[in-house]
Each structure stands twice: as C-alpha cells, then as structure tokens.
Amino acid sequence: MSNKHIRQVVIVGGTHGNERIGLYLVKKFNQDPSLLVRPNLSTTCLIGNPQACNENRRYIETDLNRCFIKADLENNLLGRHEEKQAKVLHQQLGPKGNSENFLLDLHSTTANMGMTLILVNGHPFNLHLAAYLTHHNPHVRIYRWTQGDQENAFVSSLCQLGFAIEVGPIPQGILLASLFKETETLIHQTLDYLEQINRDSSPLLPKTLTLFQHLEVVDFPKTPGGELTAMVHPQLQGRDYQPLNPGDPMFLTLDDQTLFYKGCSTVWPIFINEAAYYEKGVAMCLTQKQDIPLQRD
Numbered sequence: 001m002s003n004k005h006i007r008q009v010v011i012v013g014g015t016h017g018n019e020r021i022g023l024y025l026v027k028k029f030n031q032d033p034s035l036l037v038r039p040n041l042s043t044t045c046l047i048g049n050p051q052a053c054n055e056n057r058r059y060i061e062t063d064l065n066r067c068f069i070k071a072d073l074e075n076n077l078l079g080r081h082e083e084k085q086a087k088v089l090h091q092q093l094g095p096k097g098n099s100e101n102f103l104l105d106l107h108s109t110t111a112n113m114g115m116t117l118i119l120v121n122g123h124p125f126n127l128h129l130a131a132y133l134t135h136h137n138p139h140v141r142i143y144r145w146t147q148g149d150q151e152n153a154f155v156s157s158l159c160q161l162g163f164a165i166e167v168g169p170i171p172q173g174i175l176l177a178s179l180f181k182e183t184e185t186l187i188h189q190t191l192d193y194l195e196q197i198n199r200d201s202s203p204l205l206p207k208t209l210t211l212f213q214h215l216e217v218v219d220f221p222k223t224p225g226g227e228l229t230a231m232v233h234p235q236l237q238g239r240d241y242q243p244l245n246p247g248d249p250m251f252l253t254l255d256d257q258t259l260f261y262k263g264c265s266t267v268w269p270i271f272i273n274e275a276a277y278y279e280k281g282v283a284m285c286l287t288q289k290q291d292i293p294l295q296r297d
C-alpha cells in the first residue's frame with residue numbers, strides 16, 4: 001500500500017455551470033462543513049465556474065474543463081472568461097503536476113454512465129482508491145482517459161491525486177435526488193478511505209481492478225459541410241459500458257438506414273449521445289475493458 005498522507009482534499013462542483021448536482025453538493029457542504037469532517041483530514045469545497053453556475057450554462061465563452069494545459073495556464077494572452085478562471089483555480093489548487101492536494105471534481109452527464117470515476121493518470125494511489133470504491137460500491141465504474149503522453153486539460157489534471165466523478169443520466173440544468181445522494185455517498189466513501197490512509201491503516205483491497213481504458217472518440221456521420229446525417233442507433237442508446245461487437249448497429253441515418261460498427265475488435269462505448277459533446281464532434285468514446293493487477297508496496 002502507498003502510505004502517502006493526504007494534506008488537503010478539495011471538492012470542486014460547478015466546473016460546468018449546468019451540472020447542478022456537483023454545484024448543490026458544494027453549496028450543501030459549505031453551509032454545513034461539519035458534514036465532511038474526519039479527524040485526520042482537511043476538506044474544502046469550491047465552485048469551479050461561479051458565473052456559468054449563476055447563468056445555468058455549461059460555460060460563458062469556452063469549456064473550463066479543457067483549459068488546464070500548462071502552456072495555456074502560463075499564457076497571459078488567453079483572456080476568455082474560462083481561461084482566466086482556470087488561472088484562478090490553478091493559483092488556488094496548483095501548481096499543476098506538483099500539487100499536494102487531493103482533488104475531486106464533480107460532474108454529471110446526459111449519458112447513461114451510472115457512477116463513473118474518471119482517472120487522468122495511472123497513479124497507484126488513485127488505482128488503489130478506485131479499487132476500494134468499486135469493492136464497496138458495485139455501481140462504480142472506472143474510466144481512464146489517458147492518451148499516450150498527451151497532456152490532459154481537465155480540472156482534475158491539476159493534481160496527481162484524485163479524479164472526476166461523472167454521474168448520469170441526468171438532463172442538463174436540473175437536480176435529481178437519486179444521483180445527488182449516490183454522489184454524496186461516493187464522496188463520503190472516498191473521505192473514509194483517505195481518513196484510513198492518514199491513520200496509517202491499510203484498507204482491504206481486491207487484487208485486480210477492472211477499468212475502461214480510453215481508445216478513441218467517434219463523431220456522428222456528417223455531410224462534408226458538417227451537418228449530422230445520423231443519430232445514435234436505438235439499439236446502442238443507453239448501453240454505455242456494454243460490449244459493442246464488429247457488425248453491431250451503431251448509428252441510424254435520418255432516412256432510416258442502419259450503420260454498423262466497423263472496427264475489428266469488441267469495444268465498450270461510453271458517453272453515448274452526451275448532449276455537451278455534440279459541439280465537440282463526439283458521439284461517444286470507445287474504451288477497452290481491462291483487468292489490471294494492483295501493485296502493493
């Protein structure tokens with residue numbers, strides 16, 4: 001087990017202003033900080049993009065959760081609202097890659113993602129914690145969104161330790177009691193684990209961790225001019241984390257033709273038909289299901 005102690009936990013909600021579960025959990029915790037108290041752990045909460053939250057919009061000018069590339073954080077010529085807000089968060093939580101904080105960034109999705117932890121690195125501490133959470137909470141799934149050496153631009157990439165929590169399905173702009181409570185439970189389970197680590201006790205862990213490793217994103221079929229020509233196929237809609245085999249239906253064109261998955265091996269699509277990803281040219285993310293052994297030290 002890694003015996004690294006956690007000095008400070010920071011919970012960020014409202015990185016996207018129309019994802020209300022994270023925002024209202026932060027409001028709740030800030031109203032009654034005793035809810036998060038653990039004897040050997042210090043936890044604070046903050047709102048990632050207050051102005052976007054006030055306007056119940058994902059962002060004002062650009063996606064805050066894509067603004068955390070190191071070179072961009074150091075570039076003072078980048079002056080859009082979220083580029084400036086990223087620098088504020090970097091001041092508070094960074095420096096990127098060298099922060100001692102443990103960061104939880106709360107998100108929600110219109111896709112049927114259940115309770116997902118999004119890891120942006122393979123740090124053993126995060127893998128152990130993820131294994132603990134999947135062991136104690138069978139609804140939890142692990143998605144590792146790494147792409148070779150490519151730098152990650154998410155808020156959660158500010159700190160080596162921690163991850164984003166992504167829950168769904170939920171429409172943008174609303175609260176949903178069931179997912180609110182499930183997210184709250186997951187936060188408490190995370191704090192309980194960190195408290196045990198800080199007390200030098202070793203939580204029992206399974207020997208392997210099942211995770212979904214990012215492979216690639218898939219765009220909707222489009223005309224050369226960029227108009228959508230197809231929708232997610234009804235047989236694929238809502239089937240996040242289920243295997244998609246070569247030859248399975250993937251899209252349905254506007255004139256009712258089925259388009260099939262043409263890959264040569266089984267993949268596990270997630271973020272299927274996520275509303276916020278239409279503008280990014282992403283109909284879904286393809287992943288590979290992996291069982292990885294957990295190293296102990």
Ligand SMILES: [Zn+2]
Binds near residue numbers: 016106107108
């Ligand atoms: Zn989000």
